[in-house]
Amino acid sequence: MATSMQGAVEAPSGKGANDENFPVGSFLLPRRLRPHVAAYYNFARAIDDIADDPALDPAEKIRRLEAFDAALRGEPGYGGEFAKAHALRESMRETGVANVHGSDLVAAFVQDCKKRRYHSWEEVAGYCEKSANPVGRYLLDLHGEEKSGYRYSDALCTVLQVINHLQDCADDKRDLDRVYVIDAWLADEGGSLDDIDGEKSSPALRRVIDRMLDECDRLMRDARRLPFALKSRRLAMESAVIVRLADRLILLLRKGDPVAGRVALKKTDFALAGLAGAVSGFFAAGRGA
Numbered sequence: 001m002a003t004s005m006q007g008a009v010e011a012p013s014g015k016g017a018n019d020e021n022f023p024v025g026s027f028l029l030p031r032r033l034r035p036h037v038a039a040y041y042n043f044a045r046a047i048d049d050i051a052d053d054p055a056l057d058p059a060e061k062i063r064r065l066e067a068f069d070a071a072l073r074g075e076p077g078y079g080g081e082f083a084k085a086h087a088l089r090e091s092m093r094e095t096g097v098a099n100v101h102g103s104d105l106v107a108a109f110v111q112d113c114k115k116r117r118y119h120s121w122e123e124v125a126g127y128c129e130k131s132a133n134p135v136g137r138y139l140l141d142l143h144g145e146e147k148s149g150y151r152y153s154d155a156l157c158t159v160l161q162v163i164n165h166l167q168d169c170a171d172d173k174r175d176l177d178r179v180y181v182i183d184a185w186l187a188d189e190g191g192s193l194d195d196i197d198g199e200k201s202s203p204a205l206r207r208v209i210d211r212m213l214d215e216c217d218r219l220m221r222d223a224r225r226l227p228f229a230l231k232s233r234r235l236a237m238e239s240a241v242i243v244r245l246a247d248r249l250i251l252l253l254r255k256g257d258p259v260a261g262r263v264a265l266k267k268t269d270f271a272l273a274g275l276a277g278a279v280s281g282f283f284a285a286g287r288g289a
Contacts, residue, residue: 009064009081010046011053028238028278033142039091040138043072043084044105051109054175058113065113069106072099101138104130116177117193119184121215124165125158127180132161139235149229152289156223156243159216163249166209169196170259185211200260209258213250220247227281229289240281244273 029037050056050064071078071085078085085102092099108131118124136153140146165172165180172178173196183193191204201209224243227236248269256263 009050009067010084011050011056011064012046013049013052015045015049026238026241028234028241030143030232030234033095036091036095036097036142037139039084039087040102040135043068043088043102044135046084047106047109051112052176061113062110065106065110069103072102072106095142097138097141101134101141104134112178116179117183118180120182121212124162124180124182124212128158128161129154132157140230143230143232143235145230145232145235149226149289152222152226152229153239155219155221156226156239156246159219159223159246159250160242162212162216163246163253166212166253167249167258167263171262173197181205181208182212196259198259201257205259206257210254213254216246216250220250225289227284228287230285233282233285236285237278237281239277240284241273241277244277245269248273 047065047068050061050068053061056064067078068082068085071082072089074089088102089099091097092102108127111127111130115127118127133150133154136157137150140149140153162180169179169181172180173193179193179196181193181196185208186192186195186204189204189207191202191208195202195205220243223246226243227240230236230239245265249263249265252263252265
């Protein structure tokens with residue numbers, strides 16, 4: 001049964017595809033599939049904005065998020081305010097992609113409303129299984145790829161999510177009191193979550209950031225195999241570009257300080273990764289991981 005909603009349900013942040021660390025539905029993907037990728041991104045952006053809106057209390061966020069999931073699953077009673085859920089449901093019906101890849105995202109953002117601290121790498125990775133890995137799985141299913149490729153896309157998506165958490169660690173704590181930096185590791189190093197509030201990273205926080213990046217480096221061993229595991233040459237090219245962007249961001253985060261200022265890619269990073277990734281992905285497709 002539909003939950004009664006008064007007025008607007010979305011909470012637009014103003015963020016869009018251009019604000020992401022990676023290309024969203026770029027020209028490298030088949031033209032016929034780009035509208036479907038856009039429908040998935042628009043849904044993800046809408047529910048992410050709800051979860052991240054500091055003006056909404058957790059209970060209201062959860063109510064809106066669960067309503068989006070119900071609309072995605074086709075429950076009756078959800079109108080035009082859930083247009084992005086309806087568009088994605090229709091897209092998934094047309095393409096045969098399971099709507100679980102949308103519902104899992106909702107579950108992750110509901111978790112954001114309930115859980116604000118992470119005590120182990122396993123907890124962080126478990127969150128990424130819902131918040132990031134469905135994106136890669138969606139793209140693989142949309143392109144008709146084998147599910148055996150999930151292993152490699154999961155690795156890449158988890159890395160991208162952890163990188164984003166580290167980039168935004170200061171803002172997330174200040175604005176949302178949400179911290180993905182592993183607090184038990186920080187305590188082991190003699191620090192605390194208060195270190196994130198400083199003007200720059202403390203030595204203890206720096207060591208924890210590097211340790212989380214070490215875990216990302218381990219995952220990148222599988223992530224770099226993703227383009228080879230794909231049959232679609234275009235998706236392999238897109239994936240190879242993203243792999244290079246992930247490698248670059250890991251390097252930038254090791255050199256930079258996300259507490260002192262946001263560590264981000266430059267236009268030259270995108271250009272170099274785009275050229276090298278497109279070429280390498282073209283030749284990697286179909287060779288086998």
